[in-house]
Structure formats: structure tokens, C-alpha cells
Amino acid sequence: MGLVEVGDPEAFAALYDRHGRMAYSLAYRMMGEKQEAEDVVQEAFIKVWRSAGGYRVGRGSVRTWILSIVRNRGIDHIRSHATRGRMQDKVEASAPTFEPSEAFAETWKNTQQEHVREALNTLPHEQLKILELSYFSGYTHVEIAERLELPLGTVKGRMRLGLQKLRDYYQARGAAVPR
Amino acid sequence: MNGMDQERFEDLKDAYVLGALPEEERLEFEQYLVAHPDLQAEIEELSTIAGLLAFSVPEQEPSPELRRRIMATVEGEAVQPRTSRRSWLAGLWEAVGPRDLALAGAAILVIGLFSWSMLLQGEVRDLQGRVQSLQSQPQGPQMIALAGAGTEQGARAELVTLEGDRAVLVAENMPPAPEGKTYQIWVIKGDTPQPSGLFEPKGDSVAAVVENPVEGADAVAVTIEPEGGSKKPTTDPMLVGKVKA
Numbered sequence: 001m002g003l004v005e006v007g008d009p010e011a012f013a014a015l016y017d018r019h020g021r022m023a024y025s026l027a028y029r030m031m032g033e034k035q036e037a038e039d040v041v042q043e044a045f046i047k048v049w050r051s052a053g054g055y056r057v058g059r060g061s062v063r064t065w066i067l068s069i070v071r072n073r074g075i076d077h078i079r080s081h082a083t084r085g086r087m088q089d090k091v092e093a094s095a096p097t098f099e100p101s102e103a104f105a106e107t108w109k110n111t112q113q114e115h116v117r118e119a120l121n122t123l124p125h126e127q128l129k130i131l132e133l134s135y136f137s138g139y140t141h142v143e144i145a146e147r148l149e150l151p152l153g154t155v156k157g158r159m160r161l162g163l164q165k166l167r168d169y170y171q172a173r174g175a176a177v178p179r
Numbered sequence: 180m181n182g183m184d185q186e187r188f189e190d191l192k193d194a195y196v197l198g199a200l201p202e203e204e205r206l207e208f209e210q211y212l213v214a215h216p217d218l219q220a221e222i223e224e225l226s227t228i229a230g231l232l233a234f235s236v237p238e239q240e241p242s243p244e245l246r247r248r249i250m251a252t253v254e255g256e257a258v259q260p261r262t263s264r265r266s267w268l269a270g271l272w273e274a275v276g277p278r279d280l281a282l283a284g285a286a287i288l289v290i291g292l293f294s295w296s297m298l299l300q301g302e303v304r305d306l307q308g309r310v311q312s313l314q315s316q317p318q319g320p321q322m323i324a325l326a327g328a329g330t331e332q333g334a335r336a337e338l339v340t341l342e343g344d345r346a347v348l349v350a351e352n353m354p355p356a357p358e359g360k361t362y363q364i365w366v367i368k369g370d371t372p373q374p375s376g377l378f379e380p381k382g383d384s385v386a387a388v389v390e391n392p393v394e395g396a397d398a399v400a401v402t403i404e405p406e407g408g409s410k411k412p413t414t415d416p417m418l419v420g421k422v423k424a
Contacts, residue, residue, distance in 0.1 A: 021238065022233075041249075049252075156190060156191075
């Protein structure tokens with residue numbers, strides 16, 4: 001990361017090779033189509049390149065930092081182009097693809113993803129749905145309440161319980177939350 | 180909109196970390212956060228929980244074209260300083276004149292080529308010596324550098340493989356493990372990370388025996404785990420070294 005900060009393109013290429021696929025996977029989940037997802041990732045990584053000095057070690061991993069930039073760019077795209085309707089359809093219609101890469105990197109990632117999916121499986125459907133509508137689709141709590149015809153207090157309550165359950169899952173296992 | 184206070188902060192914090200606050204509320208929430216820095220850690224922890232959703236998405240492969248487009252922009256911006264060097268040369272060209280500048284350039288080129296040739300001859304001799312030395316030690320220890328988030332924090336680690344299957348992990352400048360946690364070594368074969376020893380950095384450097392054979396392994400990694408270690412890794416590796424060529 002230090003070399004990226006001083007403007008080393010080779011270090012940046014290594015950073016992209018390490019985190020690009022995860023970033024693209026998140027963008028694709030949000031945008032639901034290849035072209036928009038690539039635009040989001042491109043904008044996010046250019047931002048990473050231009051503001052690498054803004055990364056602070058104490059504030060989580062490089063991956064978390066990059067994913068938060070991807071997500072913010074994705075939300076900007078969704079809100080400016082109002083693509084969320086077609087995005088939902090495409091995401092639901094698309095089959096997940098998985099291409100294994102080097103064994104050691106996959107092992108770590110798979111283990112973490114297994115845990116995260118297991119943790120998410122502990123959530124009741126109505127809590128998970130609200131977390132996903134906000135996190136991936138960029139709906140505000142007010143919009144979610146309108147869309148699901150629920151009182152705003154119920155939406156906030158489900159958000160709180162959903163996050164609490166995820167935290168409990170890791171605490172019960174004495175495990176650190178992936179960053 | 181009511182004024183922000185602790186009660187309202189508690190009411191909105193979950194929506195905030197999920198990015199689900201309308202713009203006006205978000206700004207008000209962030210102003211409150213700036214005024215109460217003691218709440219920052221709680222929000223960061225909650226953001227990490229919300230960020231778990233990003234790990235749940237199905238894997239998708241970006242096109243190689245995306246990488247090319249990003250790198251084209253990055254490389255284009257990285258070479259900008261060369262543009263200013265060109266301007267400096269252009270200024271010199273105007274000040275000294277083309278003929279003098281060409282003569283000076285030719286002289287520098289001749290001296291440069293001569294020095295370069297001498298340097299290369301030295302390097303060739305050095306490399307020949309190293310090859311002979313390696314050929315005479317066919318079973319010597321191998322050192323594999325580990326990389327990862329840990330090195331970004333200034334740590335340095337190498338896996339030293341010894342005769343037989345034994346290996347030792349040598350690390351420098353490892354930050355102390357957080358309270359109630361420890362460093363754990365993993366030997367990864369195929370899809371299986373095998374727990375291979377715990378260690379606590381004491382002083383500037385530490386050496387820990389890798390408790391499983393590394394021969395035939397794909398990689399060796401280090402994670403931070405709860406005290407006593409874990410059966411499976413529960414955090415991102417701080418350090419990873421690829422064993423197989």
C-alpha cells in the first residue's frame with residue numbers, strides 16, 4: 001500500500017489483482033449487469049489510486065477500505081440512474097459463477113465466505129431482506145418502510161436486530177469479524 | 180427532524196452504517212459524530228458488521244479489459260512527472276542551442292556506455308560466483324518471504340525450510356497480538372489449512388517452529404486467532420507465503 005501511495009503503478013496493479021475480483025463481485029451484486037459493474041469498479045479503483053494516502057491502517061483492512069469505496073460508487077450510480085428495478089431482476093436471474101484461483105487465496109476466502117453465509121443464514125428472512133435492500137440496493141430506511149409497507153420503527157428495529165445477530169454469531173464463536 | 184442527541188444517535192446508528200439514512204439525516208448524524216469522537220469506535224465496529232454483507236456475494240470474474248482500462252489511466256497519471264522533465268529539456272534546448280546540446284549529449288553517451296559495460300562485467304562475475312556457490316550446496320535451507328497486510332504495518336517474515344520437512348517462521352517487527360488473541364501459523368495444502376503452531380512476538384523478532392511438514396504444501400500463512408488457537412482460520416491472514424514454485 002505504501003508503494004501505491006507514492007504512485008507506483010506496479011504496486012497498484014498488484015493491489016488490483018488482489019482485490020479486483022471481490023470488488024467486481026460486489027459491484028455486480030449491486031448493479032446487476034456487467035457494464036455498470038465495471039464502470040463502478042473502474043471509478044472506485046481510480047479513486048483508490050488518487051487517494052491512496054487517505055487509507056489509514058487503524059481503520060480496517062485495505063480490502064474493507066476498497067470495498068467501501070466500491071459500495072459508495074455503486075450507491076451513487078444506483079441513485080443517479082435509478083437502475084435498481086432492473087438490477088433486482090437481473091441479479092435474481094443470474095446464476096452465481098465461481099472460478100477458483102490459487103488454492104491458498106481461495107482457502108482463506110472460502111472459509112470467510114462460509115462463515116459470513118452461515119452468519120447470514122441465522123437471520124430471519126425479513127431482517128436479511130432489509131439489510132440487503134439498504135446495503136446492496138441503496139434504499140433509505142424511509143424508502144424501505146414505504147416499499148414493504150412497514151412502520152419506520154419496524155424497519156429500524158429489524159436493522160438493529162439483524163446487525164446484532166451477525167455480531168452475536170462471531171462473538172459466540174470467539175472469532176474476529178473479517179475486515 | 181428533531182435535534183440529534185444520544186437517544187437519536189442510538190436510533191439511527193444501524194441505518195447509518197448500512198448507508199440507509201436520507202442525506203439530511205446522514206449529515207446531521209455525521210456532525211454529531213464529529214462532535215462526539217468517543218462514539219467513533221462504536222460506529223467503526225458496527226460498520227465492520229454491516230460490511231460482512233460484501234463477503235456474501237457470489238464470485239464474479241471481471242474482464243481483462245477492465246484491468247487494462249484501469250491500468251491505462253493509472254500509468255497515464257504516473258508518468259506525468261516525465262512531462263515536466265521534457266519541459267525542462269525543452270528550456271535547455273532553447274538556452275544552449277541544438278549544436279552544443281548534441282555534442283554534450285554524445286559525450287555523456289560515450290562515458291555512460293563505458294561505465295555500463297564495466298558494471299555489467301562486474302555483475303556477470305558476481306552472478307557466476309553465486310551460481311557456483313549454490314551448486315555446491317544442493318540441500319541448503321530455503322527462505323520464502325511472506326507478504327500481506329502484516330507487511331503493510333511494517334512486519335517482515337520469512338519461512339526457513341530446513342532439512343527434511345522441518346521449517347521455522349522468523350518474523351520481525353510483528354505488532355503484539357490484541358488482548359486475548361494470539362498469532363497462529365497455518366500450513367495450507369489444497370483446500371485445507373492445518374493449524375501449525377502459535378506464537379507471541381517478544382521483542383523485535385521471533386522464531387516459531389512450524390508444527391506440520393511444509394513439503395508439498397501450497398502456502399504457509401499467519402492469522403490472529405483467539406487465545407489457544409482455532410481449528411480453522413477465523414480472520415484474514417496477516418502474512419502469506421507461497422511454498423510451491
